[in-house]
Amino acid sequence: MTSHEQIAELEKAKDSITLVQESLATTPPSDVIHVSAGQSIQAAITSAPAGATIAIEAATYDEHLTIDKSVLLAPATMLRHQRASGDASVWITSDAEQTILVTGTGITVAGLGIRNRIDSYDAVDIYGTRTLFDRCTVLGDPSHGMRRGFLTHGDTTKIVGCYVDDVWNRGRDTCCIGGWDGGSNIVVDDCFLCGGAETILYGGADCSSADRIPHHITITHSTLTHKPEWYGMGIQIKTPFELKCAQHVYVADCLLEYAGVAEGQGAYLLVLTVRNQDGNAPWACIQDVLFERCHFRHGGGGINFLGHDDQYPSGDLDGVTVRNCAFTAMSPGGIWQEASGYWGSGRCTMFNNTGRQITLDGITMAGANMTALGNFANTPHQPVGLTLRNWKFCPTEYGWKIDDGGMDVPPASANLQQLMPDLVYEITATDPGADGYPG
Numbered sequence: 001m002t003s004h005e006q007i008a009e010l011e012k013a014k015d016s017i018t019l020v021q022e023s024l025a026t027t028p029p030s031d032v033i034h035v036s037a038g039q040s041i042q043a044a045i046t047s048a049p050a051g052a053t054i055a056i057e058a059a060t061y062d063e064h065l066t067i068d069k070s071v072l073l074a075p076a077t078m079l080r081h082q083r084a085s086g087d088a089s090v091w092i093t094s095d096a097e098q099t100i101l102v103t104g105t106g107i108t109v110a111g112l113g114i115r116n117r118i119d120s121y122d123a124v125d126i127y128g129t130r131t132l133f134d135r136c137t138v139l140g141d142p143s144h145g146m147r148r149g150f151l152t153h154g155d156t157t158k159i160v161g162c163y164v165d166d167v168w169n170r171g172r173d174t175c176c177i178g179g180w181d182g183g184s185n186i187v188v189d190d191c192f193l194c195g196g197a198e199t200i201l202y203g204g205a206d207c208s209s210a211d212r213i214p215h216h217i218t219i220t221h222s223t224l225t226h227k228p229e230w231y232g233m234g235i236q237i238k239t240p241f242e243l244k245c246a247q248h249v250y251v252a253d254c255l256l257e258y259a260g261v262a263e264g265q266g267a268y269l270l271v272l273t274v275r276n277q278d279g280n281a282p283w284a285c286i287q288d289v290l291f292e293r294c295h296f297r298h299g300g301g302g303i304n305f306l307g308h309d310d311q312y313p314s315g316d317l318d319g320v321t322v323r324n325c326a327f328t329a330m331s332p333g334g335i336w337q338e339a340s341g342y343w344g345s346g347r348c349t350m351f352n353n354t355g356r357q358i359t360l361d362g363i364t365m366a367g368a369n370m371t372a373l374g375n376f377a378n379t380p381h382q383p384v385g386l387t388l389r390n391w392k393f394c395p396t397e398y399g400w401k402i403d404d405g406g407m408d409v410p411p412a413s414a415n416l417q418q419l420m421p422d423l424v425y426e427i428t429a430t431d432p433g434a435d436g437y438p439g
Contacts, residue, residue: 031049031051031052031053032052032053032054032055033047033048033052033053033054033055034055034057034076035054035055035056035057035061036057036059037057037058037059038059040061040063041054041056041061041063041065041073041092042063042064042065042066045065045066045067045068045069045071045073048069048071050069050070050071051070051071052071052072053071053072053074054071054072054073054074055074055075055076056073056074056075056076056090056112057075057076057090058075058076058077058089058090059090059091060090060091060093061090061091061092061093062093062094063092063094064092064094064096064098064099064100064101065092065099065100065101066101066103067100067101067102067103067104067107067109067128068103068104068128069104069105069107070104070105070106070107071107071108072107072108072109072110073108073109073110073112074108074109074110074111074112075088075089075090075111075112077089078110078111082111082135083135083161084111084135084136084137084161084162084163084192085137085163086137086139086163086165087113087137088111088112088113088136088137089111089113090111090112090113091112091113091114091115092112092113092114092115093114093115093116093117094115094116094117095116095117095118095121096116096121097121097122097125098116098121098122098123098124098125098151099114099115099116099121099122099123099124100114100123100124100125101124101125101127102124102125102126102127102128102131102154103127103128104128104129105128105129105130106129106130107128107130107131107132108131108132108134109131109132109133109134109136110132110133110134110135110136111134111135111136112136112137113136113137113138113139114136114137114138114139115138115139115140115141115146116140116146116147117141118146119140119141119144119145119146119147119169120147120169120172121146121147122146122147122148122149122150122151123138123139123140123146123148123149123150123164124138124149124150124151125150125151125153126150126151126152126153126154126157127153127154128154129154129155129156130155130156131154131156131157131158132157132158132160133150133158133159133160133162134158134160134161134162135160135161135162136162136163137162137163137164138150138162138163138164138165138167138176139164139165139166140165140166140167140168140195141166142166145166145167145168145169145170145174145195145235146166146167146168146174147167147169147172147174148167148174148175148176148178149164149167149175149176149177149193149195149196150164150176150177150178151178151179152177152178152179152183152186152214153179153181153182153183154182154183155182155183155184155185156184156185157183157185157186157187158186158187158189159177159186159187159188159189159191160187160188160189160190160191161189161190161191162191162192163191163192164176164177164191164192164193164194164195165192165194165195166194166195167194167195167196168195168196168197168230168235168236168237169197169235169236170233170234170235170236171234171236172197172236173197173198173201173204173236173238174195174196174197174198174236175195175196175197175198175199175200175201175204176193176194176195176196176199176200176224177193177199177200178196178198178200178201178202178204179202179214180202180203180204180205180206180207180214180244180245180277181205181206181207181208181212182207182212182214183202183214183215183217184214184215184216185216186214186216186217186218187218188200188217188218188219188220188222189218189219189220189221189222190220190221190222191222191223192222192223192225193222193223193224193225194223194225194226194227195226195227196226197236197237197238197239197260197262198238198239198240198241198242198271199224199225199226199239199240199241199256200219200224200240200241200242201241201242201243201244202214202217202242202243202244202245202246202249203242203243203244203245203246203275203277203284204242204244204275204277205277205278206276206277206278206279206280206281206284207245207281207283207284209283210283213245213246213247213283213284213285214245214246214247215246215247215248216247216248217246217248217249217250218249218250218251219249219250219251219252219254220250220251220252220253220254221252221253221254222254222255223254223255223256223257224240224241224254224255224256224257225240225255225256225257225258226240226257226258226260227258228258228335231260231335231336231338231339231340232335232338232339236260236262236263237258237259237260237261237262237336238259238260238261238262238263238265238271239259239260239265239267239268239269239270239271239299240256240257240258240259240269240270240296241256241269241270241271242270242271242272242273243271243272243273243286243289244273244274244275244277244284244286245274245275245276245277245281245284245285245286246286246287246289247285247286247287247288248287248288248289249288249289249290250289250290251289251290251291251292251294252290252291252292252293252294253292253293253294253437253438254294254295254438255294255295255297255438256269256270256294256295256296256297257269257296257297257298257299258298258299259298259299259300259301259336259344260336261300261336261337261340261342261343261344266300266301266304266344266345266347266350267299267300267301267332267334267336267344267345268299268300268301268302268303268304268344268345268350269296269297269298269299269301269302269303269327269330270291270296270302270303270304270322271303271304272286272289272303272304272305272306272317272320273286273304273305273306273317274286274306274307274308274309274314274315274316274317274353275306275309275314276309276311276312276313276314279311279312281314282312282313282314282315283314283315284309284314284315285314285315285316285317285318286316286317286318286320287315287316287317287318287319288318288319289319289320289321290320290321290322290323291321291322291323291325292321292322292323292324292325293324293325293436293437293438294325294326294437294438295325295326295328295437295438295439296325296326296327296328297326297327297328297329297330298329298330298334298335299327299329299330299334299344300330300331300332300333300334300336300337300343300344300345300346301330301332301344301345301346301347301348301350302327302330302347302348302349302365303322303327303348303349303350303360304345304347304350305317305320305349305350305351305352305355305358305383306352306353306355307351307352307353307354307355307356307381307383308353308354309353310352310353316354316355316356317354317355317356317358318355318356318357319356319357320355320357320358320359321358321359321360321361322359322360322361322363323359323360323361323362323363324361324362324434324435324436324437325362325363325364325434325437326363326364326366326433326434326437327348327363327364327365327366327367328364328366328367329366329367330344330348330365330366330367330368330370330394331344331346331367331368331369331370332344332345332346332369332370332371333369345371346369346370346371346372346396346397347370347371347372347374347375348365348367348370348372348373348374348393348394348396349373349374349375350374350375351374351375351376351377351382351383351386352377352381353377353381354377354380354381354382354383354384355383355384355386356383356384356385357384357385358383358385358386358387359386359387359389360387360388360389360391361387361389361390362389362390362433362434362435363390363391363392363393363433363434364391364392364393364433364434365391365392365393365394365433366392366394367394368394370394370395370396370397371396371397371398371401372396372397372398372399372400372401373391373393373394373396373399373400373410374388374400374401374416375398375401375403376400376401376402376403376416376419376420377403378402378403378404378405378419379419382402382419382420383420384420384422385422386420386422386423386424387423387424387426388423388424388425388426388427389424389425389426389427390426390427390431390432390433391410391427391431391433392431392432392433392434393410393427393433399412400413400415400416402415402416402419405419406418410427411427411428411429413425413427
């Protein structure tokens with residue numbers, strides 16, 4: 001699926017967003033099951049016919065749900081244009097492994113608040129097909145967090161207009177949205193996602209086969225962030241976005257901010273590093289990825305590329321384009337260094353273990369005290385098929401730096417071109433850089 005086809009899929013996702021109030025008004029009364037405060041939503045799901053609407057009275061329901069059939073769950077009083085925020089009229093809470101487990105087909109959950117009280121558990125795990133979470137609020141406990149907001153191991157999953165917050169742990173990886181074994185045709189649009197060592201992460205554990213690599217993932221018009229006060233609390237923070245194993249990924253018109261240095265990370269704002277995490281997935285790869293019109297800010301580094309795993313056999317990073325993207329407010333020292341004593345990398349870009357067909361076109365790099373505009377592994381681990389075009393860049397200590405090799409003061413590039421004879425280099429001192437990204 002091309003990026004244009006993924007954009008078309010996104011438009012279909014927007015069209016499919018449930019208009020809950022109209023649905024409740026037009027559904028025959030015999031197909032609407034009303035759940036009142038004190039009753040069980042799970043009992044209503046179990047007894048509901050396929051295609052039923054379950055209208056839930058405003059209250060808190062302390063139970064975990066397994067949704068294994070085509071139903072629509074929504075507050076009885078949900079308004080058509082009501083947006084998700086930090087509150088909801090209907091809350092589902094639990095201390096189960098996941099508060100909501102989706103295993104069926106054709107399921108819509110709209111306007112609900114979802115919590116898990118246990119810091120090592122999830123709010124929502126999706127294994128079903130054709131699942132829509134529309135304008136839901138997902139919260140971890142503000143005092144001890146939560147492991148994961150949405151696990152997306154199902155096919156054709158849409159998470160639209162959702163609000164996710166307080167997803168964090170101390171000394172353990174977390175993410176607002178992610179997966180590693182399966183998951184395809186995933187759309188995330190118009191969401192606010194706050195938390196996670198990696199706010200969005202695909203990979204991180206081994207998929208069971210090459211056919212189970214997460215693929216066709218579309219993320220648009222969303223904010224991926226962390227709370228600045230978390231840095232002083234020992235909370236694990238790495239990056240707003242990371243891929244370790246994924247194919248056909250499209251990210252556009254997003255704000256991604258606040259990186260960290262947990263577990264030796266360099267506070268990179270974007271991490272694209274191929275990992276055969278536990279040594280059981282030599283097919284792990286990152287392929288066909290496009291970022292455009294995104295704004296990355298508040299980090300100790302820009303982009304970290306790792307062309308293949310440096311510990312276990314793996315596939316390659318192949319076919320990545322980043323265009324019209326800005327990286328601002330970067331510095332190796334920041335709130336991450338003040339809180340932990342560890343510095344960010346200071347590298348605007350880092351290239352290691354080859355990496356193939358990478359294009360960085362229309363890039364703005366803005367920061368203070370940065371060490372390198374680009375750091376490149378030397379032969380034989382330099383990138384292959386690299387294109388650098390139209391960069392507006394900040395001063396750095398070393399400019400373009402080659403490990404155990406020369407350096408160039410940009411826009412000069414003689415040493416880079418010697419290292420990479422196939423390099424396409426179109427950068428001048430007056431390039432305009434990124435355009436069209438969120439402010």
